[in-house]
Amino acid sequence: MASLGDGEHQWLERVKSEGAVPLxxxxxxxxxxxxxxxxxxxxxxxEYLTTKTKIPGGEYLLRPLGFDWIKGSTKIAEVLKNRKNRVRKAIDEEFPDGDKPFVWAFNLQLPGKDNYSAVAYFAATEQFPEGSLVDQFLNGDDGFKNSRLKLIANIVKGPWIVRKAVGEQAVCIIGRALACKYCVEENFFEVDVDIGSSMVASAIVHLAFGYISMLTVDLAFLIEGQSESELPERLLGAIRFSDLNPACASLYEPSPYGSTDNLQSSLPTRLWKSIGQGFSQLLHPVPGAQENISTVGAVHDNETSEFKEGSEDTKKCMQNHPMPEISKSVLTPSFPFLIPMNQIILVDSVYVADGVA
Structure with a gap:
């Protein structure tokens, strides 16, 4: 792996500044x-395991490399496998003979018909020691990655309704809340995070997207430390974006070889699939589905200082608007329309069960 060193590189500055959104x-x-x-x-x-004490994040393990605000005709995935991707292209041109720097990409796939993606890129300044937590993460299976990759989100500036929905310094283990696809190659790591895979996350993002030109958001990525030898935690990297304009998103040029995530089914196919799943759940209710409704506000429940089992507002809302048993058994992202209309609120053109969002 090529070392970036402490000096500035012309190609590095070019990658930082060439995106549709300026640095x-x-x-x-x-x-x-x-x-x-x-x-x-x-x-x-x-000493977090005994005292639950947190400390400021300090220096990052990775160097910020770039940010892309893009949209495509289909869901955008595996951006670093695409030789037309501007970051991949710049690195290939700068290091034609190999020994390339190791790049990390976090691709947040926003739900919606326009297929927006916010992609944060980082570069490793040096190789991580064998056996270190980062090394274990890169070489671990998807189950390990799903249990460790953590996101810290902070709404620095924005309307009250968005700050209330997200909370202050919201923390979650990404793979436990959302569907993630990992791609680890010799010179890069990428995770494609499908925000639309969670009805709750999708509703919050749809709400926030309506105010995106008024928001300043900080997102930090790290690998959770779960033992004394893995503490203190170290931040991989973080990104801040502010007052983004949807019209400024650049059009993504997909790879000619395509991507499995880009093969989206047609609307009729998805509709009939949803209906089939819904009737299947009516006949064969999913065990634990009812319990999932009452704990829908719980995220990462082993870290009590950050998450509690739903907010007081959510609990009161659920008490004041109890849902019929049939709705509880079939409330899934694939079949939400069986919920009675008087139990549904409209959040920025997305129907969400009352009390869930």
Missing amino acids: LDPDNCSNGWASPPGDYFMVRGP
């Missing part, structure tokens, strides 16, 4: 992106 100062990045200070995020400290 700006963290304190003034309207319609741009930046890398916020690591101390803005709180992570598990060295």
Whole structure:
């Protein structure tokens, strides 16, 4: 792996600045992106397992490389496998003989007909020691990755309704909440995060998207430390984007070889599949489905300082608007329309069960 060293590289600065969204100062990045200070995020400290004490995140393990705000005719996936991707292309041109820097990409696939993606890129400054937590993560299976990759989200600026929905310094293990597809190659790691795979996350993002030109959002990525030897936690990297304009998203040019995630089924196919799943659940209710309704607000419940089993507002709402038994047994993202209309609220053109969002 090529070392980036401490000096600045022309290609690195070019990649940072060539995206549709410009690189700006963290304190003034309207319609741009930046890398916020690591101390803005709180992570598990060295004695977290006994004291639950968190500490400022400190320096990042990775160097910020770029940010893409893109949209496509289909869901955008495996961007670093695409030789037309601007980051991949810049690295291939700079290092034609191999020994390329190791690049990380976090592709957040937003739900919706326009297939927007927000992609954050980072580069490793040096090779991680064999057996380290990062090394274990890269070489571990999808189950290990799903249980460890953590996201810290913070709404720095935005309307009250969005800040209320997201909360302050919201933390989640991404793979436990959303469908993730990992791609690990010799010179890069990519995770495609399908936000539309969760009805709750999809509703919150749809709500936030309506105010995206008024939002400043910080997103930090890290690998969760679960033992003393893995603490304190270290941030991989973080991105800040502010006041994004949907019209400024660049059109993504897909790879000529295609991607399995881009083969989306047609609307009639998805509709009939949903109907089939719904009737199957009516005849054969999923065990635990009713319990899932009452705990839908619980996320990452082993970290009590960050998550509690639903907010008080959610509990009161569920008490005041009890859902019929049939609705509880079939409430799934694939079959939400069996919920009575008086139990549904409209959130930015997305129907969500009352109390869930």
